[in-house]
Amino acid sequence: MGGGPGYDPEGISLGGISRAQRRAEAIAAGQRVVAEAVATENLAERMLLMVAAVGQALEDLSLTPTVVGGLVVEYFTRAYATSDVDVLLPTTDEVKDRLHQLGFVQPEEGQRVWRHPAADIEWEMPGSDLSPEDQAVAVELAGGARLLMLRREDMLVHRIDEFVGGGHREVFEQVLALAHGHDVDWHRVRERAAQSNLHDAVDVVLDWTRRVIDDGEPMPETWALHDLADDLGRQLMRRNAESARGRRS
Structure with a gap:
């Protein structure tokens, strides 16, 4: 079966790696960080690792969750403790599917809060992007995992x-x-x-x-x-x- 310019019968992307393979590798990388997070006792560190895990799982989509809300305050001050994660991330069907692949449970109709039973965290996505006035900074965790966070x-x-x-x-x-x-x-x-x-x-x-x-x-x-x-x-x-x-x- 033929095709015109740009025809890609096997979904081959740059570098000879199929899109399906890149997707599978991204999800697998995210699942490895989830396993690290689940084994982490400290709640704040566990939540940050879960954000990094989602970022890994979305890497082939060039999407990166940005931490906002109380977890930002806790990270920079250590003087406040939050019990949930707020991130900015588009809520597309593909993003939702990746969250499912990492073990998240989708909220019921009319609810916004996702749960991750194994990591024992709650997760909200109140928006897709930072406002034009805001800026994010890259944060590297102790084990080398990286994520984006609203600047202090x-x-x-x-x-x-x-x-x-x-x-x-x-x-x-x-x-x-x-x-x-x-x-x-x-x-x-x-x-x-x-x-x-x-x-x-x-x-x-x-x-x-x-x-x-x-x-x-x-x-x-x-x-x-x-x-x-x-x-x-x-x-x-x-x-x-x-x-x-x-x-x-």
Whole structure:
């Protein structure tokens, strides 16, 4: 049976390896990392290895899951513990099939949370890609496995935004933990915060980080945190209004 230009009767890809073979090799590589993850006692390390496993299983598709959410906070601060994994990844049929091949159980109709019984983790895919304003960094785990993760500075800005919107104590604690450390790129924090009109909040976070973590002051009371968030919210609304007027002029 013949074919025109580009006809590929056996699915041969570059290098003489069939697409089916590349798929099988990617899944097998992912399954090996899953086995390593299942044998890992520490939950955070186990979750990170599962992300690396999915990345391996999708390598032939040029898709890489990006860690977002609480696991980013835990990785960079060790001051917060999360119980699930949030990653950005397209939810195509092929991606779902690869997750099944790795032992994940798909959520029931209307549910978003996948489970991996052997690794005892929960897994959510809240979106496909990072927003244009955010950046990911490559992370290498102790055993050499690699994955992508939302950078610390961008996670900090997301948590600042969340605190301004709700005034919750747990979120404020995460903000301070992310802000504390010599490796925080404050130029990036301010640049990213400016894109969301959160300039004022960054200065407040710096002040409270110094007072609570460096100087040992107690955390503000719950009512004070709500007042602080309300005040920052009003400043954010004012800056948003100024930006809107600037776009119209």
